Amino acid sequence: MADLEAHMDKTDAQSILVIDDSADIHHLIDARLKSEGVPIHHAHDAYSGLQAMREFRPDLVLLDIDMPGRDGLALCREIKDDPTLSSIVIIFLTGNLDVETKVKAFDSGATDYVTKPFDAVELRARVRSGLRTKRYLDMLASQSQIDGLTGLWNRSRFDAVLEEEHALWLRGGRSFALAMLDIDHFKLLNDTYGHPFGDEVLRRVADTIKVGLRQSETAFRYGGEEFGVVFRGLDLDSAVRAAERLRLSIAGLPLAMGSKSVSMTASLGVASVDLPGVSGVNDLVACADKALYDAKRAGRNRVGRSAGR
Amino acid sequence: MNRLLSLFADDPDMTELVRGFVARMPARIEEMRAAAADPNGEELLRRLAHQLKGSAGGYGFPTITDAAGKVEDALKRGQREEALTDLDVLLGLCRQASAPAASSDG
Numbered sequence: 001m002a003d004l005e006a007h008m009d010k011t012d013a014q015s016i017l018v019i020d021d022s023a024d025i026h027h028l029i030d031a032r033l034k035s036e037g038v039p040i041h042h043a044h045d046a047y048s049g050l051q052a053m054r055e056f057r058p059d060l061v062l063l064d065i066d067m068p069g070r071d072g073l074a075l076c077r078e079i080k081d082d083p084t085l086s087s088i089v090i091i092f093l094t095g096n097l098d099v100e101t102k103v104k105a106f107d108s109g110a111t112d113y114v115t116k117p118f119d120a121v122e123l124r125a126r127v128r129s130g131l132r133t134k135r136y137l138d139m140l141a142s143q144s145q146i147d148g149l150t151g152l153w154n155r156s157r158f159d160a161v162l163e164e165e166h167a168l169w170l171r172g173g174r175s176f177a178l179a180m181l182d183i184d185h186f187k188l189l190n191d192t193y194g195h196p197f198g199d200e201v202l203r204r205v206a207d208t209i210k211v212g213l214r215q216s217e218t219a220f221r222y223g224g225e226e227f228g229v230v231f232r233g234l235d236l237d238s239a240v241r242a243a244e245r246l247r248l249s250i251a252g253l254p255l256a257m258g259s260k261s262v263s264m265t266a267s268l269g270v271a272s273v274d275l276p277g278v279s280g281v282n283d284l285v286a287c288a289d290k291a292l293y294d295a296k297r298a299g300r301n302r303v304g305r306s307a308g309r
Numbered sequence: 310m311n312r313l314l315s316l317f318a319d320d321p322d323m324t325e326l327v328r329g330f331v332a333r334m335p336a337r338i339e340e341m342r343a344a345a346a347d348p349n350g351e352e353l354l355r356r357l358a359h360q361l362k363g364s365a366g367g368y369g370f371p372t373i374t375d376a377a378g379k380v381e382d383a384l385k386r387g388q389r390e391e392a393l394t395d396l397d398v399l400l401g402l403c404r405q406a407s408a409p410a411a412s413s414d415g
Binding site: 021022024025027028031032034066068093095116117118120 | 322323326329330333356359360362363364365366367368371374378
């Protein structure tokens with residue numbers, strides 16, 4: 001469960017972003033939250049606030065409601081409508097609110113508010129409570145994205161990670177590659193030796209993939225007997241070599257039904273984001289799938305290499 | 310002149326911060342005076358009062374927060390004359406704001 005642990009490590013290191021047009025408020029919040037030991041980022045308007053959110057991925061935003069230009073309520077709605085930002089906990093910084101504005105604030109997706117001028121003890125308590133909520137949200141999110149049988153990330157996480165990597169790549173980030181892996185003749189294994197044996201095969205393959213993963217690689221159960229591995233920072237050649245190692249380690253797995261040893265192999269298809277005709281995540285998956293299909297047709301237990309679309 | 314001492318004068322965590330806030334006060338006073346004198350400066354004045362309302366209390370000057378709130382409130386209601394009277398009170402308090410002396414002075 002290296003992935004999950006890495007994910008938990010990330011949630012352990014939480015951070016805060018303050019968006020307020022008044023420099024005095026930034027100084028105050030820094031001083032008053034220093035004891036919490038949480039890194040604090042700063043932005044002075046809605047626009048730079050959004051940029052900072054994309055860059056620093058804060059867990060909690062202290063957001064001024066009344067700012068020149070786009071105000072806090074509008075910004076909060078925008079954050080909550082953006083799937084990559086919507087889990088961020090928003091606490092409004094505000095003057096005294098009438099009931100109508102309070103309702104608007106919560107309806108826009110805020111978790112809480114602190115009235116200015118704020119009391120230091122109250123601010124710390126509300127921030128702590130907001131960060132605690134975020135930690136629970138992160139845990140729930142990661143649990144709902146884990147495949148129960150194998151402990152790998154599931155399909156929904158697969159889609160999300162590929163979209164994130166692709167967005168990063170479009171902004172000039174690192175290249176990445178994708179391998180799709182399918183267990184050969186899985187249906188036959190299942191039908192011959194029974195479903196509990198089939199489940200055992202899936203777990204063993206998942207464990208084998210996990211053991212070989214590097215820090216920059218993430219494995220997923222895509223569905224059924226199909227798995228996906230994302231190789232960050234690898235070009236097509238390197239990813240094909242990594243897939244070949246994976247194929248060998250799976251073909252060498254000692255499997256037995258009673259005293260009878262059972263042989264099992266897997267086929268893989270590899271594609272990289274910089275291939276011709278790959279303009280989105282769907283293209284990338286289609287290319288890897290096509291390469292996997294070619295590997296199957298060429299006799300299975302081999303790695304197919306995509307040439308793009 | 311009466312001195313208005315921060316409520317956090319004895320809080321070592323806040324000393325530097327309050328000093329900075331007080332040191333910026335003359336510039337802030339000048340900004341508000343200029344905004345009040347400018348026929349198109351009403352929105353700026355409202356904003357400056359609003360910011361001061363939100364921050365002064367946090368630096369240990371709740372009376373400044375209250376006075377700034379009155380200026381903002383009068384401007385929101387379109388009562389310019391009233392706002393300017395309230396502004397005089399606010400600026401008076403701002404001039405009196407003082408920080409604890411630096412420890413090296415004593």
